[in-house]
Each structure stands twice: as structure tokens, then as C-alpha cells.
Amino acid sequence: MSAASDLADRLHSTAIHLLRRVRREDAGAGLSAPQLSALSVIVFRDGLTLGELAHAEQVRPPTITRIVAQLEAAGLALRSRRASDKRVTIVKASAKGAKLLEEGRRRRIAVLASEVVRLTRRELADLERAADLLERLVGPRAPHPK
Amino acid sequence: MSAASDLADRLHSTAIHLLRRVRREDAGAGLSAPQLSALSVIVFRDGLTLGELAHAEQVRPPTITRIVAQLEAAGLALRSRRASDKRVTIVKASAKGAKLLEEGRRRRIAVLASEVVRLTRRELADLERAADLLERLVGPRAPHPK
């Protein structure tokens, strides 16, 4: 139990540090980490609804409303109503958004991957497997009974 | 290069999701993730200075000033001046702080480790190694030339 406890602690701590580390670079691209994260999902799953995006990003509706509004204001994403149900909002990435995502990714690489590429092949494989596991651990899944 | 890029992206994304995941539980303990992270360092390295803590946490001085002020207001940490140099502030954990850290840790476990303990021994070993690597990647190290 203590081993799992320690590990969870370390993951928590490294997550905080990782985000602090990339924060400034992301800012250089003009986008915050949450904005980039959302944009990434939008590009990857083009045409999803705000609700789906909120679920994927594990935030509450008001939060995703605002983030998408920012992306839209920056000309990176587009919103439209679904014809068959005018309550739902469809989000798509603009060409500019897709392009900027690629740039943001490159910047992040400069910070993370400049170190990552120095790893041995074996260490890289470890990290890859760990990323799989982490995605399973923290992926969307009805987080809490409200 | 694209492999490293993808990996960096995934780590970035999982870091965001992990923190969102534990956010509510930490809130349940009355502490935010940054507060818990700082408290953890304070408990682990009792008697460090604010500057050292800021460096360990990779934030700017004003940020650490505020976080420690919050911990102090909550009765979890204590500040004192160093006799030999009255500019520097020494931070220590109170008994209450050490106790609460253990509780916060337990709560986080409930979220992360409830899944973590379900992993196979081999997966756990992967994650452990990954945590080592991540700590190396994102640990304190003069991040940017101001």
C-alpha cells in the first residue's frame, strides 16, 4: 500500500512540475496548457460537441464554454449549431488552429523532448508504456457522482 | 522525432488530466494541489528556506510566498526568520501539517492508487521507472534564463 501511495504521490508531483515546466513555452505560443489541450482534442476528433469535449477534458461545462470561446476569439476553432438539435454546439478546428497546434507541439518538444531524445531506447520504451498506463488511469470515466 | 513529439504530447495531456482528476479530492482535504505539493516538500525537507522551496517547486518567489502564507494561515506550516540573516525565512511543517499531508496522500491514493493497485506487478514496475525518468525530466534545473 505504501508503495502505491508513494508512486501516486510521485506522479502527482511530477505532473505539477511538468506543467509548470511547459507553461512558459506554451505562453510563448499565445496559448495556455488547457487551451492547447482542448485544441489538441478538437483537431484530433473534429466535429465533436461541447459536451463531448468537456467530458474528454474532464472539466465542467462552463469551463469548456470559456476555453472554446477563447479559441474561437483567437480564430483557432469554429462553433456551429447542429441542425437536427439546435441546443448542441459543434466544434471544429480552423486551418490556423491545426497549424498552431503543430507549432505549440514543437515548442513543447523543445522543452520536454530535448530531454526525451536523450533517453536510451529502453527508457523511451518505459515511458511509452507508462503513458499508456497513465492514460488508462486518468482518462475520462464518470469521475464523480456529482 | 515524431515519436518523441507524440510522447511529449501524451505526457503533457496526461499530466493535465491527472491533476484535474485529483483536484476534487484534494479540495476535499481543504488543500489545492500546489498547496499539497509544497506541504509535501516542507515535510520532507524540514527547515528549508522560502527560496529553496520556490526552487524545488519551480515557481517564482511571489507564488511561494502566497502558498506558504496559506499553509500558515491553515496552521499547517510555520515561518521563522533565520537569526544569522534576517532576510531569509525558514519554513517548517506543524504537527497538524504532517498529519494532514498523510491524510491528503490517502485521499489521492483513493483516486489514483485505487487504480494503481489493480495493475500487475510488471506494470507497476514500468510506472516506477517512468516516475524516475519524469522526475529527471521535469525536476528543478535553472529552467529558463529569466
Added chain:
DNA sequence: TGTATTTAGTTAGCAAAGCTAAGTATATTC
């Protein structure tokens, strides 16, 4: 049909995180 409920998203307003710029107080330098 026509009210009542549910669903999708928004608006308002709050606390905290992070920052920079500018201030204070103590040490150090010359």
C-alpha cells in the same frame, strides 16, 4: 395540443495559481 420536465449550453461571480513590476529590509562591498 399544451404544460412540465429534461438537456445543452451560457452567464455571473468566486477563490486560487501563476506571473511581472515595484517595494522593503537586511547584508555585503568598496
Added chain:
DNA sequence: GAATATACTTAGCTTTGCTAACTAAATACA
């Protein structure tokens, strides 16, 4: 002993995240 450097603080800004309360559209039901 005046000038500079160091350690931290204060002020003020933007962004994140939340809950609570609202609007508008769809569905239920009677």
C-alpha cells in the same frame, strides 16, 4: 558609510476551475 545585492513581500493582472442560476430547445405525458 553610500551603493549595490539579496530575500522576500505587496500590488495588480490574466487564466483556470468551480457552483448556482439562467435561457433555449427538445421530449414527455396526459
